[in-house]
Every structure is written in structure tokens, then in C-alpha cells.
Amino acid sequence: MGTITQSPPRKSKKREVLEKAVIRFCGDSGDGIQVTGNQFTNTVALYGNDLATFPDYPAEIRAPKGTLPGVSGFQVHFGSTEIYTPGDAVDALVAMNPAALKMNLTELKKNGILIVNVDNFGAGDLKKAQMASNPLEDHTLDAYRVFPVELMKLTSAALKELGLDAKSVDRCKNFFALGMCYWLYNRPMESTFRWIEDKFKAKPQLIEANKLAMKAGYAYCEATEAFQVSYEIPPAKLAPGLYRNISGNTALALGFVAASQQAGIPLFLGSYPITPASDVLHELSMYKDFGVVTFQAEDEIAAVTSAIGASYAGSLGITTTSGPGMALKTEALGLAVAVELPLVICDIQRGGPSTGLPTKTEQADLLQALYGRNSEAPIPVLAASSPGDCFWVALEASRIALKYMVPVIVLSDGYLANGAEPWRVPQPSELPSIPVHFTTDARGFMPYSRDPKTLARPWAIPGTPGLEHRIGGIEKQDVTGNINYEPLNHEKMCRLRAAKVEAVAQEIPEVVPAGDPSGELLIVGWGSTYGPITAAMKLKRAKGHKIGHVHLRYLNPLPKNLGEVLKRYKKILVPEMNMGQLVMVLRAKYLVDAQGYDKIQGKPFGTSEMAAKIKEVLQ
Amino acid sequence: MSTETLPVYTKKDFQTDQEVRWCPGCGDYAILSAVQSVFPELGIPKEKFVIVSGIGCSSRFPYYMNTYGFHSIHGRAPAVATGVKIAHPELEVWVATGDGDSLSIGGNHTIHMLRRNVGIKVLMFNNRIYGLTKGQYSPTSEIGKKSKSTPFGSADRPFYPLSLALGADATFVARSVDVFQPHLKATVKRAAAHKGSSFIEIMQNCNIFNDGAWESLTEKEVREDHIIAIEHGKPLIFGKNKDKGIRMNGLELEVVQLGNGIAEKDLIVHDEKNHNPAYAFLLSRMDSTPGFPTPIGVLRAVDAPRYEDRIAEQIREVTAKRGKGDLAKLLRQGDTWEVK
Structure with a gap:
């Protein structure tokens, strides 16, 4: 467990207490922006703040240095109260070059703090950022509190004793900037020290260099006249428990390990690398001591079909992908529906269509998840609403897949996948039990007989004596599983497969709206819009409006009482990061006049735009 | 598992009650029969067998074998x-x-399975035609093949399936013929x-859509001149009179007539x-050159x-x-903090 160390003693500079703050680091994609952001996040998390993050980086690994497409950003919103979103407007912006400044300045609050690396503002740098004049000189920045810092020169001076080459020195400048931010927000540097020690354990000289750079940044703020005020954001009052900072993809991976442990069967992940899902593959590939098999397949199709094969042989088969990979897996999902084997398919959605916006977020695969297969092939669909929630959704999807012998789709998105929040670590006793039964009794065995309650067929795995049987994608006779093309049998099998998915609704919790149980407006959301909807609703309810919020975790089947809840409000608003997919489902299924609020910009809703929309709808 | 406890199987134990739905006269029957004859002899409990297939006439195979069977989707077996x-x-x-x-829709999976050397045995029924979709040319059809989809002849060069497998570094590569039962078994x-x-x-012969696909090789009168049955450690000799052989000439193979100063010792020993x-x-792929026989038997078997x-x-x-993974520990790994 981490310990909170006191900040170094300081001279008589002013310290202001704030409720929350938004800080954004931005620079070249080679500047270590994501590392810097993650370190800052970990430190404020360890301090006990609630937080939400928004890493935002280009699809290119290294776009040409100093150019606009190469700008990488990382935003952290942290506070002493509950934090629902990464924040709309930025309180403090750290810009490593002109391109980063240009791309991010509009988000900075008036009178906000702007730390600029002035060593990167030569004529060439300005040209690469397509700037006609130097913003440091032309009054562009008059509305902000600008702190011009010679980041490279200062880092180089701090490290001069070490005799490092210029490139290595340059790579330490992000830690100089991080040190400055630690001073600015009164945060200890110890957890980043530990990270540096671990990261560079094979290169002791780099440990020293990065630590020195960070300390120099901290000391610089302490010493220079320019920084007169620092800020203090007390810990948040979270529910008691042990916490860690977690990203959606890590949470998802841990959820599957937990599911496999709770079920007592091995986990098999078939996957093909794709942004933003690859981190789940990376994470799970580390857990061999939990018996986890990760198979990096030759393509998306082999990824899912190998998982189906593993499930057939008695593992918990899962596959992880994003939209384009989902499209490739489509036929295999139909196979999983037909052979009625457990399988979990995770779609970490990104902007589309086609390759689209690989590193940006979107929620436009909902209809694909619900309906994107040939013929009648219903599949339960679940969506995670926050990074930490990904853990619980992975567990729940696995539980349903194993109990009902069905494929289950989990929807996450780029924002949840890479975003992070404090996560209360559950006790093993809080995890659901996931009973698994392999049929071994040959008496009267029929591969397509069904459990009367769940309609699940028996799971008879190869190697079991006396249960040799054949399954496949061709239509099967009810009960026997023999090939059968009879019209009435086909209709019966289609209805049985649908009824099995509907049967899941018997045990999913009924919807209880957050906020007001009835009134002027119900906001219905799903997935990663949870944060901005919650934050905006809070603002509006504080002004006396009667607003409820339903956030759907189960998108198929829908909770049994949803139709009734929808009718308790005068208006229904459905914000989505797509062109109106859930709203279409709700209108079709419940014949209600729900209206959509769409955003398709590759980035999450902000609280203020959401609040403005609610205001508009209420009028 | 010790062999004493194994039941004694017969061919019948591997037959199912399913009506076989291949066309009468299809080469697939012979393959099914050969496999049903071999499996009882392997000394393996019946429940350990899993037969996976894709789509096509050959892929109905699992339904007729009384083992675990999985008829999957096209190319993905x-x-x-x-998995x-x-x-x-x-x-x-x-x-x-x-x-x-x-080789077509599932070509990618085939080469990657072989490359990885997964312990899977592949029976590839090659009839050089699409049978189940009723007669389009296949990736092994000869160039110029007239079929439903190529009424004026196909423009595609065919695959040599064994070359493809070897190109993927397959560790066991062999060929046999549906009608050569002892050899096939x-x-x-x-x-x-x-x-x-x-x-x-x-x-394998498709008597409906590509009848006689292999006739020029397998007909009794010609087979010994057109096919060479290779065996490990034996010289490459073929012909009705066992008088032709294959030797290396530089980096090329060469067909030679035995006698006139050319003896067995000059030939390639397989x-x-x-x-x-x-x-x-x-x-x-030696039979791509006129005058060369088509090899059957085991071309490669390496560990x-x-x-x-x-x-x-x-x-x-x-x-x-x-040590065995501890879930509680895993969940709280890394930096944590306590909220009271």
C-alpha cells in the first residue's frame, strides 16, 4: 500500500484550497505525454482525490515532430467531491510546443494557468504548427496566466553532471514539467519515483536523470518569483474501502480473470490486435499463473472461432476487438448462437465507419451488437458505464454466458478503455458465484435438451465418455440436435434461441431511476455517457427540475419494467455518441416519443453541453 | 491411459445412425470408410476424438463419425x-x-495452423471443384477449367496444396487417393x-461435378506410370516395369530410364x-513438368x-x-490507498 508523504517544506508562498481542478498535458506524441498524465493521475489518486481522465492521442505512432496531427493530450479532472467526467474547461494547461498550444488553447479557461515550453517556439516550430506569428509575443495569450519556461534548457542544466547524450536529456523534460505540476498542486513525488525506479531498473542512469529532472521542476517553481500561488485539493469522501486507480481495459481484463476463477474453469482469450482493445490482450497475457491462455490469432475471425473452439472444449472462451473486428466476427457470432456455447465478445468501440477514428471514442456499434448478424440471431448485450464498471460487466457477461449457454456481447468504448478512475477493490466475497456444470451422465443424454428455467442446453465437453455427439451451424432438430430442415422445427428453434435470451431478463435487476422517480424529464443513457449525464442532471435538479436518469447496463434483453418507467416522465431524452441508435430501439419497442441527443465527434459529451441540452428540452 | 482398460473397437463403433447424404458414387464414402477402419486401430478412447469441419461436401464428415464433432463455418475449421x-x-x-x-476461404487459417504446428490432423479432400454449391471451379482446378462460373475456362493458376503446406513449414505432409484404400489407410x-x-x-473424385478429376492418374492402366508411391529410405522408382527413376540434376529433379549406366544408386533415396x-x-510440384509422376505417400515427417x-x-x-495466482492479491496489485 502506498503511503502519503508530506510535501517538502516551502517558503512563504500562498496556498489556495480548491474543490476540484482540471489539468491537461499536451505535446508531441513522442514527448511522453501519456506517461506524464498517467503519473499525475496515479499521484492524485493515491492522495485520495476522486478523478476522471481523458487520454487523447493520434492514431499515428509518431506523426512528424511538432506538427498539428502529432499532438497528444492527457486530461485529468480531480477533486475533493465526486468527479463524473474528465472536465469541460481546463484550469491548467501544459503545452510542450506551438502545435500543442494551438490545438488545446480553446479549452483553457480565461485566466487559466498556461505553462509553455518556450524552447520550442522557434520560427521552424511555429511554421510546423501553421502559426503566422509567435503567440508568446502577439497578445494571443493575454487572457491567460502564462508561465513561459525554458524546459529544455532547464532540464539540461539540471542533468549536466550526468553526462547523458542530448536525446536522453530531452526525454526527461516531461518529468521536469511533471515536477512543476506537483508543486503547483502540492502533490508528493514518491509514487512517480517508485514508477521511475521500476521502469528503468536496467538503466540506473535514467532513474537518476528522470528523478533529478522532476525534482528540478519542483524546485524551479519553489524558487522562481513567477509562481506565487499553489493549490490544495483535499481528498474526496469516497465510500470506505481499499482503492486503486484503474482504466477500463485493465478492469475488463481483471473481470474476466475473476470470472474464470469464480467459475473454476480456464479462461481462453482469442484476439487480434486492434486499437483500442489491444490492452486487454496485453493485460491478460500476463496472467499465466491464473491459467489464462491468450491466443493472438491470425485474424479477427480466427480470434473468435478459436474462442468458440475453446468454449466447446470447456474453457470460458472470450474475444476482444473493436468495431471493424466486430464486423469480421459477425458470421462466427451466428455460429455461437446456433451451437449454443458460452462466449463473451468485447467490442471496445471507436469512431467509424471503416477504419474511422481508431483512437477516438464513439458508441455507434450498438445496432451492430444488437442486430448485426444474418437471420434471427439474438445475443444478450451489456454495456459498461465507467472504467471501473468494466470489471463488473465482464463478470456479469461471463456469468450469463455460462448459465444460459449463449454468446454475450460487452460494449465498452475508447473513452472507458483508456480513461481511469479510482476503483474500490472488491473483496472476493463480493464477487458473484458462477456455477458451471459439465454433463457427464450418458443416460438419456440429448445435446439439445434444455434446462426448463434457463433453456440452456447441456455442456458436454469432448473427452467425456459416452456423450459423443455432433454440433454445428446447420439447423438442428429440437432436443436431438440432428440436422433438420423442417419448417416448423426451424421456427421452433428460432423461437427457442430468442426465448433463451429473453429468459435472461428474469434475473436482471429492475430499473430504478437516479434522481426523481417521475417528473418532467427522463434521461436514458448507456455506456460511457454515464458521467456527463450524471453531472449535468445534478446541476439541473439543483435548480428545482424533476429529472430522472436511467442508465442501461442491459441492452438486450432490456429490463422488464423499463416500459413502465419511461411512461412516468413527460419527456425522454437519449444522449448518445452516435446518430440515435438506442433512441430508435426505445421508440420502436415502447412507442414513446423519446428524443435523441447525438454527438459524433470522437469525444465524450461535456457536462455543460449536456446541461444546456437538458435546459433546452425542459423549455 | 493404459491400453488394458481400452474397449476393443471395431469400425462399427465409429459409425453413426445418421443417414449419409453424399451423392452415390462420391469419393467421400471411401475416405469415410478408411477413417472408420483406422480409428479403432489407434488405441485411443473414442471420446478423445474430435472432428472439426468447415463447409462443403467434405465438411459433413463429422456427422458420420461417432465421435465428438463440430461442423463449423466456411474455412474456419x-x-x-x-481453440x-x-x-x-x-x-x-x-x-x-x-x-x-x-485453400480458398480458409487459406489463412490453414497456413497459420501449420506454421504453429498445432497437433491437428487435416484430411483435405481435393476434388478440384466446388461440389456443394454445384460446380464452380476451385483453387485447385487446372487453368482453363470450364465450370458453371467459368464457361470460357478459368484464368486462375491452381495451388499445389502440398507446396502450400510445405511453404507454411508443415511438419507432416502427405498425399493419398480415395480409391487406393490400403494406401489411404x-x-x-x-x-x-x-x-x-x-x-x-x-x-477425391466428385462424380457429379468433376467426374474423372484424377482419372488420368488413377486408372489402372496408367497409374504406375503416372503416380509414384514414395517411401522413406527407398529410391524414387516408378513405372509399370519399375524401370524409371528420379535423380537430382543440379537443383532440379530429372526423370531417368534405369539401365544404360544408370543404376538405383544414382536415384534420390526418399x-x-x-x-x-x-x-x-x-x-x-514435380508433376507440373510433363513426364513426371505425381507423388503419393509421406513427403515430409519431421519432429x-x-x-x-x-x-x-x-x-x-x-x-x-x-505460485498459483491469488485473485484477491491480483485485484489489489499496484498502488492502493485506504479510505476510512
Whole structure:
């Protein structure tokens, strides 16, 4: 467990207490922006703040240095109260070059703090950022509190004793900037020290260099006249428990390990690398001591079909992908529906269509998840609403897949996948039990007989004596599983497969709206819009409006009482990061006049735009 | 498992009650019969067999074998089978597939399964035509093939399936013929005994859409001149009178007439264990040159670690080093803090 160390003693500079703050680091994609952001996040998390993050980086690994497409950003919103979103407007912006400044300045609050690396503002740098004049000189920045810092020169001076080459020195400048931010927000540097020690354990000289750079940044703020005020954001009052900072993809991976442990069967992940899902593959590939098999397949199709094969042989088969990979897996999902084997398919959605916006977020695969297969092939669909929630959704999807012998789709998105929040670590006793039964009794065995309650067929795995049987994608006779093309049998099998998915609704919790149980407006959301909807609703309810919020975790089947809840409000608003997919489902299924609020910009809703929309709808 | 406890199986034990739905006269019957004859002889409990298939006439095979069977989707059998084999390495996993299923739509899975050397045995029924979709040319059809979809002849160059398998570094590559029952059974048996991926191309006749596909090779009068049955450690000799042989001439193969100063010792002695796949590759496509026979038998059989064993080994190693994973510990790994 981490310990909170006191900040170094300081001279008589002013310290202001704030409720929350938004800080954004931005620079070249080679500047270590994501590392810097993650370190800052970990430190404020360890301090006990609630937080939400928004890493935002280009699809290119290294776009040409100093150019606009190469700008990488990382935003952290942290506070002493509950934090629902990464924040709309930025309180403090750290810009490593002109391109980063240009791309991010509009988000900075008036009178906000702007730390600029002035060593990167030569004529060439300005040209690469397509700037006609130097913003440091032309009054562009008059509305902000600008702190011009010679980041490279200062880092180089701090490290001069070490005799490092210029490139290595340059790579330490992000830690100089991080040190400055630690001073600015009164945060200890110890957890980043530990990270540096671990990261560079094979290169002791780099440990020293990065630590020195960070300390120099901290000391610089302490010493220079320019920084007169620092800020203090007390810990948040979270529910008691042990916490860690977690990203959606890590949470998802841990959820599957937990599911496999709770079920007592091995986990098999078939996957093909794709942004933003690859981190789940990376994470799970580390857990061999939990018996986890990760198979990096030759393509998306082999990824899912190998998982189906593993499930057939008695593992918990899962596959992880994003939209384009989902499209490739489509036929295999139909196979999983037909052979009625457990399988979990995770779609970490990104902007589309086609390759689209690989590193940006979107929620436009909902209809694909619900309906994107040939013929009648219903599949339960679940969506995670926050990074930490990904853990619980992975567990729940696995539980349903194993109990009902069905494929289950989990929807996450780029924002949840890479975003992070404090996560209360559950006790093993809080995890659901996931009973698994392999049929071994040959008496009267029929591969397509069904459990009367769940309609699940028996799971008879190869190697079991006396249960040799054949399954496949061709239509099967009810009960026997023999090939059968009879019209009435086909209709019966289609209805049985649908009824099995509907049967899941018997045990999913009924919807209880957050906020007001009835009134002027119900906001219905799903997935990663949870944060901005919650934050905006809070603002509006504080002004006396009667607003409820339903956030759907189960998108198929829908909770049994949803139709009734929808009718308790005068208006229904459905914000989505797509062109109106859930709203279409709700209108079709419940014949209600729900209206959509769409955003398709590759980035999450902000609280203020959401609040403005609610205001508009209420009028 | 000790063999004493094994039931004594007969061919009948591997037959199902399903009505076989191949066309009368189809070469698939002969293949089914050969496999049903070989399986009881392998000394393996019946429940350990899993037969996975894709789509096509050949892919109905699992329904007629009284073992575990999985009729999957077009081209994907090697991938499904790979999942089964990794999850359960002690199973005997076989794939029944055709030239379209394994070389066209499923070409990618075929080469990657072979490259990884997953312990899966592939029976590739090659009839050089799409049968189940009623007569389009396939990736093994000869150039100029007239078919439903190529009324003026196909423009495609065909695959040499064995060359493809060898190109993917397959560790066991063989060929047999549907109507050569003893040879087919012996080849299936050899494939069964191989530890890694086994790939058998079975030349099979589709009497409806490509009748006589292999007739020019398999007809009684010509077969000994047109086919060479290769055996490990034996010289490459063929012909009705056993008077023709194959020798190396530089980097090329050469057909020679025995006698006139050319003796058996000048011929290539077949070495299926040759680790360099180049030799087997030469054999696999020698019949592309007129005058050369088509080889049947085992072209290559080399030992290499199986994929699923390496995966299992890695799990054992990491577990031995770290101890069995503790979920509670995993969930709270890294930096944590307590909120009271």
C-alpha cells in the first residue's frame, strides 16, 4: 500500500484550497505525454482525490515532430467531491510546443494557468504548427496566466553532471514539467519515483536523470518569483474501502480473470490486435499463473472461432476487438448462437465507419451488437458505464454466458478503455458465484435438451465418455440436435434461441431511476455517457427540475419494467455518441416519443453541453 | 491411459445412425470408410476424438463419425480446432475439409495452423471443384477449367496444396487417393501417429461435378506410370516395369530410364525426415513438368514442438515461478490507498 508523504517544506508562498481542478498535458506524441498524465493521475489518486481522465492521442505512432496531427493530450479532472467526467474547461494547461498550444488553447479557461515550453517556439516550430506569428509575443495569450519556461534548457542544466547524450536529456523534460505540476498542486513525488525506479531498473542512469529532472521542476517553481500561488485539493469522501486507480481495459481484463476463477474453469482469450482493445490482450497475457491462455490469432475471425473452439472444449472462451473486428466476427457470432456455447465478445468501440477514428471514442456499434448478424440471431448485450464498471460487466457477461449457454456481447468504448478512475477493490466475497456444470451422465443424454428455467442446453465437453455427439451451424432438430430442415422445427428453434435470451431478463435487476422517480424529464443513457449525464442532471435538479436518469447496463434483453418507467416522465431524452441508435430501439419497442441527443465527434459529451441540452428540452 | 482398460473397437463403433447424404458414387464414402477402419486401430478412447469441419461436401464428415464433432463455418475449421486443442491438448483433433474450404476461404487459417504446428490432423479432400454449391471451379482446378462460373475456362493458376503446406513449414505432409484404400489407410495411420500438424491431401473424385478429376492418374492402366508411391529410405522408382527413376540434376529433379549406366544408386533415396523443406517442395510440384509422376505417400515427417505444448509449458513455468495466482492479491496489485 502506498503511503502519503508530506510535501517538502516551502517558503512563504500562498496556498489556495480548491474543490476540484482540471489539468491537461499536451505535446508531441513522442514527448511522453501519456506517461506524464498517467503519473499525475496515479499521484492524485493515491492522495485520495476522486478523478476522471481523458487520454487523447493520434492514431499515428509518431506523426512528424511538432506538427498539428502529432499532438497528444492527457486530461485529468480531480477533486475533493465526486468527479463524473474528465472536465469541460481546463484550469491548467501544459503545452510542450506551438502545435500543442494551438490545438488545446480553446479549452483553457480565461485566466487559466498556461505553462509553455518556450524552447520550442522557434520560427521552424511555429511554421510546423501553421502559426503566422509567435503567440508568446502577439497578445494571443493575454487572457491567460502564462508561465513561459525554458524546459529544455532547464532540464539540461539540471542533468549536466550526468553526462547523458542530448536525446536522453530531452526525454526527461516531461518529468521536469511533471515536477512543476506537483508543486503547483502540492502533490508528493514518491509514487512517480517508485514508477521511475521500476521502469528503468536496467538503466540506473535514467532513474537518476528522470528523478533529478522532476525534482528540478519542483524546485524551479519553489524558487522562481513567477509562481506565487499553489493549490490544495483535499481528498474526496469516497465510500470506505481499499482503492486503486484503474482504466477500463485493465478492469475488463481483471473481470474476466475473476470470472474464470469464480467459475473454476480456464479462461481462453482469442484476439487480434486492434486499437483500442489491444490492452486487454496485453493485460491478460500476463496472467499465466491464473491459467489464462491468450491466443493472438491470425485474424479477427480466427480470434473468435478459436474462442468458440475453446468454449466447446470447456474453457470460458472470450474475444476482444473493436468495431471493424466486430464486423469480421459477425458470421462466427451466428455460429455461437446456433451451437449454443458460452462466449463473451468485447467490442471496445471507436469512431467509424471503416477504419474511422481508431483512437477516438464513439458508441455507434450498438445496432451492430444488437442486430448485426444474418437471420434471427439474438445475443444478450451489456454495456459498461465507467472504467471501473468494466470489471463488473465482464463478470456479469461471463456469468450469463455460462448459465444460459449463449454468446454475450460487452460494449465498452475508447473513452472507458483508456480513461481511469479510482476503483474500490472488491473483496472476493463480493464477487458473484458462477456455477458451471459439465454433463457427464450418458443416460438419456440429448445435446439439445434444455434446462426448463434457463433453456440452456447441456455442456458436454469432448473427452467425456459416452456423450459423443455432433454440433454445428446447420439447423438442428429440437432436443436431438440432428440436422433438420423442417419448417416448423426451424421456427421452433428460432423461437427457442430468442426465448433463451429473453429468459435472461428474469434475473436482471429492475430499473430504478437516479434522481426523481417521475417528473418532467427522463434521461436514458448507456455506456460511457454515464458521467456527463450524471453531472449535468445534478446541476439541473439543483435548480428545482424533476429529472430522472436511467442508465442501461442491459441492452438486450432490456429490463422488464423499463416500459413502465419511461411512461412516468413527460419527456425522454437519449444522449448518445452516435446518430440515435438506442433512441430508435426505445421508440420502436415502447412507442414513446423519446428524443435523441447525438454527438459524433470522437469525444465524450461535456457536462455543460449536456446541461444546456437538458435546459433546452425542459423549455 | 493404459491400453488394458481400452474397449476393443471395431469400425462399427465409429459409425453413426445418421443417414449419409453424399451423392452415390462420391469419393467421400471411401475416405469415410478408411477413417472408420483406422480409428479403432489407434488405441485411443473414442471420446478423445474430435472432428472439426468447415463447409462443403467434405465438411459433413463429422456427422458420420461417432465421435465428438463440430461442423463449423466456411474455412474456419483450423481456427476452431486450434481453440479446442489449446484448451484440451490431450484430445485427438482432426479436421475434415476440402480444397475450397481449406485453400480458398480458409487459406489463412490453414497456413497459420501449420506454421504453429498445432497437433491437428487435416484430411483435405481435393476434388478440384466446388461440389456443394454445384460446380464452380476451385483453387485447385487446372487453368482453363470450364465450370458453371467459368464457361470460357478459368484464368486462375491452381495451388499445389502440398507446396502450400510445405511453404507454411508443415511438419507432416502427405498425399493419398480415395480409391487406393490400403494406401489411404496407411497414410491416415501415419498422420495419426505424427505429433504436430498433419496435412494429407486426398485426391477425391466428385462424380457429379468433376467426374474423372484424377482419372488420368488413377486408372489402372496408367497409374504406375503416372503416380509414384514414395517411401522413406527407398529410391524414387516408378513405372509399370519399375524401370524409371528420379535423380537430382543440379537443383532440379530429372526423370531417368534405369539401365544404360544408370543404376538405383544414382536415384534420390526418399528422406521424409529432411529438415530442409526444399526437397519435399521439389517433390510436391514435380508433376507440373510433363513426364513426371505425381507423388503419393509421406513427403515430409519431421519432429518439432507442438504449439499447445509450448502454451501449456509456459503456463506451468510461470505458475511454478510465481505460485498459483491469488485473485484477491491480483485485484489489489499496484498502488492502493485506504479510505476510512
